Amino acid sequence: MRRTAIVLCLALCAAVVFSLHAGLTFYSPRTVFAALMGGEGADALIVTTLRLPRTAIGVVCGASLGLSGLLMQSVTRNPLAEPGLLGVNAGGALFVTFGVTVFGVASLAGIGVAAVLGAVSATALVFSISASTGGAGNPATTLLAGFTVAALLASFTQTLLLIDETALETLLFWLSGSFSDRPIGLLQLGVPLLLVGAVGSFLLATPLDVLRLDDASARSVGVNVGVVRLAALGLAALLAAGAVAMAGPVLFLGLVAPHLARRLTDGALPSTRQLIVLSLLMGALIAVLADILARIIVAPGEAPMSAVLALVGVPMLLHLLHRRKGLAA
Secondary structure, three states: OHHHHHHHHHHHHHHHHHHHHOOOOOOOHHHHHHHHOOOOOHHHHHHHHHHHHHHHHHHHHHHHHHHHHHHHHHHHOOOOOOHHHHOHHHHHHHHHHHHHHHOOOOOHHHHHHHHHHHHHHHHHHHHHHHHHOOOOOOHHHHHHHHHHHHHHHHHHHHHHHHHOHHHHHHHHHHHOOOOOOOOHHHHHHHHHHHHHHHHHHHHOHHHHHHOOOOHHHHHHOOOOHHHHHHHHHHHHHHHHHHHHHHHOOOOOHHHHHHHHHHHOOOOOOOOHHHHHHHHHHHHHHHHHHHHHHHHHOOOOOOOOHHHHHHHHHHHHHHHHHHHHHHHHO
């Protein structure tokens, strides 16, 4: 596992360096180095104010979504679980749309704060609905509540956008999900949430290992299944909220990264601690590579991030559905 983590770290570093060079204009290493050392001119401005922030945000966003997806899949025992199922994306989108249409929020920082509040509020609503139906400890009930809340909040968002078409123009760049044109100051939202999520995940690693068994077996060895599940889902929501605040709704990363991380492990049943590290690195690597591809595959334009991630995410989703069908048969 250590060798795999080192390889992923090196690959991530190489992707970050290449990201600073690649774009509509490919800069030489000398130009990039001079820009990072405080150089002046148009090229230095592009590197330091455009490419560096989007690369840093891509790393943090990808790591957050990768770990968020791992936590959701672990506690629900559902390989298809990802942050969108908790209504995180829908909650963030609704609060941002409401902030823009009602309160006139225009800054990216304001949009980011609204996204975090919306994502966390949506997750709290999901937990409340699940608990009120007596299924707080039931993964299926929680996922069903999340899907229902996501659909409801998405319909509210669409209604607000139909009422105020000006808001649609303002929010189009954010609703599409992208790392471009984001101020680096948004990392002040994303990085603390990532640190909290990572530390909390390591603290829950041992109970999550036990939770791979059925609930009765986990309780028999002293694990408080309900508390562990709610704590892990709460961390997953915070991680995804930070990513949504920085980049908008980014699809498939939370689904793909944990599965690819599992495929890279040496053992048949890797520990949760190993998967935490690998999911963080894999999510960050996928995000940076997808961002690079989005810049160059339709140059001089830029492809939507969701379309690039769908090239990997959709085949992975179909493969998982096919495998589950085969197991059921």
